[in-house]
Amino acid sequence: MSIPLEKASTLVAAGDVRNRDWYIDKLFHSFMFICGISAVIFVLGIFVFVFKEGSGFIIHQLDWAEFFLSPKWRPTSAIQASYGTLAMVAGTAAVTLISMAVALPFSFGAAIFIAEFARGKTREWLKVVIELLAAIPSVVWGFIGLMIMNPLIIDIFDVPIGLNVLNSGIILGLMAAPIITSIAEDAFKAVPDTYREAAEALGATKWQVIYKVVLPAAKNGLLSAALLGVGRAFGETMAVLMASGHALTIPGSVFDSIRALTATIAAELGETPVGSDHYQALFAIGIFLFSITFIINMTADLIVRGIKNQ
Amino acid sequence: MKMKPIATIAAVSLLSLVSTGWSASMIQNKGSDTLVNVAQALAEEYQKVKPEVAIAVTGGGSGTGIAALLNGTVDIANSSRQIEQKEVKLAEKNNIHPKELTIGFDALGVFVHKSNPLKEISLAQLARMYGDGGDVNNWKQLGVEVPGCKGQKIILISRQNNSGTYEYFREAVLHKKDFIMGTRDMHGSKDVVDLVGKTPCAIGYSGMAYADETTKMLAIKKEDSSAAVVPSMETAVDKTYPIARPLFMYTNGEPTGEIKAYLDWIMAKDGQCLVSKKGYAPAKPVPCK
Numbered sequence: 370m371s372i373p374l375e376k377a378s379t380l381v382a383a384g385d386v387r388n389r390d391w392y393i394d395k396l397f398h399s400f401m402f403i404c405g406i407s408a409v410i411f412v413l414g415i416f417v418f419v420f421k422e423g424s425g426f427i428i429h430q431l432d433w434a435e436f437f438l439s440p441k442w443r444p445t446s447a448i449q450a451s452y453g454t455l456a457m458v459a460g461t462a463a464v465t466l467i468s469m470a471v472a473l474p475f476s477f478g479a480a481i482f483i484a485e486f487a488r489g490k491t492r493e494w495l496k497v498v499i500e501l502l503a504a505i506p507s508v509v510w511g512f513i514g515l516m517i518m519n520p521l522i523i524d525i526f527d528v529p530i531g532l533n534v535l536n537s538g539i540i541l542g543l544m545a546a547p548i549i550t551s552i553a554e555d556a557f558k559a560v561p562d563t564y565r566e567a568a569e570a571l572g573a574t575k576w577q578v579i580y581k582v583v584l585p586a587a588k589n590g591l592l593s594a595a596l597l598g599v600g601r602a603f604g605e606t607m608a609v610l611m612a613s614g615h616a617l618t619i620p621g622s623v624f625d626s627i628r629a630l631t632a633t634i635a636a637e638l639g640e641t642p643v644g645s646d647h648y649q650a651l652f653a654i655g656i657f658l659f660s661i662t663f664i665i666n667m668t669a670d671l672i673v674r675g676i677k678n679q
Numbered sequence: 680m681k682m683k684p685i686a687t688i689a690a691v692s693l694l695s696l697v698s699t700g701w702s703a704s705m706i707q708n709k710g711s712d713t714l715v716n717v718a719q720a721l722a723e724e725y726q727k728v729k730p731e732v733a734i735a736v737t738g739g740g741s742g743t744g745i746a747a748l749l750n751g752t753v754d755i756a757n758s759s760r761q762i763e764q765k766e767v768k769l770a771e772k773n774n775i776h777p778k779e780l781t782i783g784f785d786a787l788g789v790f791v792h793k794s795n796p797l798k799e800i801s802l803a804q805l806a807r808m809y810g811d812g813g814d815v816n817n818w819k820q821l822g823v824e825v826p827g828c829k830g831q832k833i834i835l836i837s838r839q840n841n842s843g844t845y846e847y848f849r850e851a852v853l854h855k856k857d858f859i860m861g862t863r864d865m866h867g868s869k870d871v872v873d874l875v876g877k878t879p880c881a882i883g884y885s886g887m888a889y890a891d892e893t894t895k896m897l898a899i900k901k902e903d904s905s906a907a908v909v910p911s912m913e914t915a916v917d918k919t920y921p922i923a924r925p926l927f928m929y930t931n932g933e934p935t936g937e938i939k940a941y942l943d944w945i946m947a948k949d950g951q952c953l954v955s956k957k958g959y960a961p962a963k964p965v966p967c968k
Contacts, residue, residue, distance in 0.1 A: 440860065445840045447855040456860070520877060529832045529880040532863065610866070615839075618861040626863055636839045636866045640740045647841070 419659060423652030430646060431653060440619055442633070444647040452650045454657070459619045460534070460627025461603060467538025467623060468545055468602040473595060475542075476549035480594075483550070484557035485579055496551075503547035507607040514540045514612025528624045532614035535623040540612050541605055545598040552597060556590020557583060589672050596669035600662050606631040630658050704937045706734045710744020710757030713785060713843060713868070713886065714926055717957040718757050721945055724953055728944065732937050741843050748929055749773055754938050756929040759785065759843040777929045782945055784960040786887040786915040786923040787848060788896040790872055792879045797823045799907035801900035802852055802921060808882070809835060809848075811857040818880070828880040836871050836883030837862035844868060847924045848884050887915070888958025915960030923960065 431452070439453025483495055514536050522531030560583050568582045584591075606629070614626025615636065634651050641648045708718055715738035722734035744756035749770050762770075762777050770777050789805065791797060800821070807815040818824065818831040825831060837858060838845040849855060865871045871885040876893025887910050890896055898907035901921040914920035934942050944950050952967035954960075 443840070443857055445846070446857050447849065448857060523829075523878070527829050529829050530834050530863070530878050532874075614863045615865065616861045616863045626861070628864070636864065637841055640742065640839075640841045642742050642746070 416659075419652060419655050423649055423656045426646060426649030426653050427656070430649075436653070440617065442617055442628075444637075444650055450646065452653075454630065454654060456617045456619050457628050457630045457633055457654075460613070461629045461631075463534045463620045463623075463627060464537045464541060464609060464613065464629060465599055465602045467534055468541035469595065469599060471539050471542025472546045472549055472598055472602075476546045476594070476598070477553055477591065479546075479550045480553035480557060481579060484554045485575070485583065499547050499550050502543070505544075507544065507605060508611075510540050510544055511608040511611030514608060518612065522624075526624065530614060530626060532612060533624050533626050534613070534620050537609045537612040537627075537629075538623070540608050541602040544605060544608060545601045548601055549594045549598040552594035553587075553591050556587040556594060559590060560586040589675055593669040593672040596665055596672070600665040600669070603665065604631060604658065604662050605629075606635050610635055630654055634658075704732055706732065706755065706938055706941060707747075707753040708734055708755045708757065708928075709737045709739060709747050709753045711741040711759040711843060711926070712738045713741075713759040714757040717783075717926075717954055717959060720953055720957055721950060724949070725941060725944060728949075729940070732941065734941065745777075745929065748777060748931065749775055751775060751931070754930065755942075758927045758929060759924060760846055761925075761927065762929060776932045778932055778934065780928045780930070780942060780946070781925045781962050782928050783926045783951070783954040783962050784915045784923040785926055786910045786912075786920055786960060787844065787851075787884050788887045788890060788910050789899060789922075790875045790883045790885060790890070790894045790896055792825070792828075792875060792881060793893055793895050794827060794879055795823065795825045795895070797821060797825075797897060799898040799900060801903045803903055805852050806854070806856075808833060809837070809858055809862065810853045811859050813859050825879055832880055834878055834881040835859070835862040836874055836878075836881050837864050838868075838871065838884075839864050839866050844885065848922075851922050851924070886958070887911075912955055912960045913964075916964050925962075926959065 435451060435453050437453075437458075438455055439451060440456035440459075441451045441453045442457065443449075443451045479495075479499065483492055483499075487495055515532070518536045518539065519531035522528065522533070522536055526535075564582050564586060565578050568578045573581065609629040610632035613629055613632065615628050615632055616626035617628050618625055620627050634654055638648070638651050641651065708722065710718075715736065718736045722736050725732065725734060741758040741760050744753065744758055745762055745766055747753040748756035749766065751773065756777075762779070767777060789800060795818075797818070804815060804821065807813045815821070816833050818828065818833055838848075849858065863874070865874060865883075868885045868889050871883040872889045872891060872894055875881045875883045876891065887896070896910050898909045899921055900907045908914050908920045910920050910923075915923040928942065928945075930938060930942070933939075945954075946962065948965050948967075951961040951963070951965040954962075955965070955967055
């Protein structure tokens with residue numbers, strides 16, 4: 370009963386019958402594999418495309434000092450085209466700052482309530498509503514900013530125009546809140562119950578447990594939640610375009626209109642001749658944005674990984 | 680409402696594709712977004728006059744239309760600005776000779792909130808508001824007090840920097856100089872009027888066709904000393920209104936055959952009346968009912 374080695378392997382292969390089920394199995398296997406790697410392919414594709422369109426300008430024409438330090442964005446000027454993004458960067462940063470000031474207290478409060486206080490039905494109900502908030506399209510938020518918040522801000526604060534940093538900051542804060550809430554809630558849930566039990570056994574009140582034990586233990590998770598919120602606010606386009614006033618100014622107060630980096634691309638790319646300097650400059654902004662959000666998301670991700678490895 | 684004609688045109692174009700050799704002819708018409716509504720209306724109306732000629736209308740902007748003409752993919756390019764010298768050069772290289780036809784005028788209205796007591800403004804005053812380094816930023820400097828406007832600050836509303844309207848305003852009012860920083864740049868003619876209507880401090884420019892009851896249009900003085908002219912169909916046609924821009928259709932060389940017939944129809948009474956019905960001034964005075 371001695372079978373040569375090759376024969377043995379063919380026998381094993383024969384045991385692995387190639388019937389219909391085998392083919393279906395293989396088919397689904399490769400289908401799932403394609404789905405699995407598609408995200409990677411798409412990200413790489415976008416990366417290559419954006420860099421290809423903008424690289425010519427960056428290499429040959431871009432005046433780095435002007436790009437980062439001049440507030441003058443005049444790509445179609447008849448006298449001297451200039452491609453400064455300082456005003457847009459300042460505007461985007463101001464809006465992001467305000468949006469976080471709006472979103473963080475709300476979302477962390479909501480997350481604490483859902484994770485530590487709410488039980489049963491209330492908890493489920495709250496989670497559904499918060500997810501619903503995340504499902505509102507950004508153009509609808511922009512519409513609320515334009516049609517409802519604009520006259521409201523003019524009335525309440527007695528300012529000349531309501532399309533400003535405050536308006537878009539509030540809108541973006543509300544948009545970022547659901548994401549921050551759900552990630553913060555996960556962070557709270559990741560704190561082992563034994564910590565809470567130990568604190569309670571020592572006679573701590575509910576508030577003391579949260580303040581002294583749960584919050585410090587969840588702090589990395591909360592930081593990454595906040596960073597993802599920042600990324601969301603920074604990259605949001607339609608709502609800011611509609612609610613910010615779209616004006617090239619370095620804001621001096623929350624009542625100044627500003628223009629966001631993203632909104633500039635959205636407003637101008639459609640009617641710009643393909644391949645022109647203006648077109649490529651818009652892609653350069655895209656690369657700039659891509660790098661910023663990439664760094665923010667990477668940092669958030671590394672922080673989350675940091676928690677898991679603890 | 681808007682889908683139906685497109686569907687019809689699509690169906691017709693499909694038909695003409697299927698039945699090659701059939702006598703139906705197809706005119707490709709593309710370009711300016713300012714003109715797209717009126718071009719669509721003209722094409723629909725022409726269908727009733729000459730059902731055997733199909734006209735496919737698409738927008739995309741003046742630049743897009745002219746680029747398509749240079750590539751030889753359209754028969755008629757719509758444009759709200761004159762063809763540029765470098766585009767003409769590019770055309771000659773492709774052995775295409777753009778021929779210009781003015782089909783009407785778009786009077787640019789200067790809009791303020793309806794509660795603003797100001798009635799007229801000169802081009803020089805506008806330039807001092809909108810131009811780079813401009814020094815007029817308060818309504819009091821124009822001798823008016825706007826009710827409901829905090830601090831009487833002038834809120835300037837403009838368009839995104841690659842729109843034809845923006846370009847025309849820069850040319851006609853600012854004499855090609857740059858805009859001042861900090862104008863609110865809206866993305867559409869209607870958005871400008873909407874925002875002005877909601878903001879007592881605001882001033883903006885947009886096509887006359889977009890006028891509504893929340894805003895009013897100012898009469899324009901060409902020189903500080905000249906008489907103010909109210910924007911209207913008549914003043915745009917007789918060219919007394921200083922900021923009316925011509926709307927063009929470009930063809931490759933002198934139009935012939937069906938294209939010539941179509942353009943002739945546009946320039947005749949029916950076509951011109953349709954242009955004026957859409958809120959633009961016709962190329963020449965025509966009696967319409």
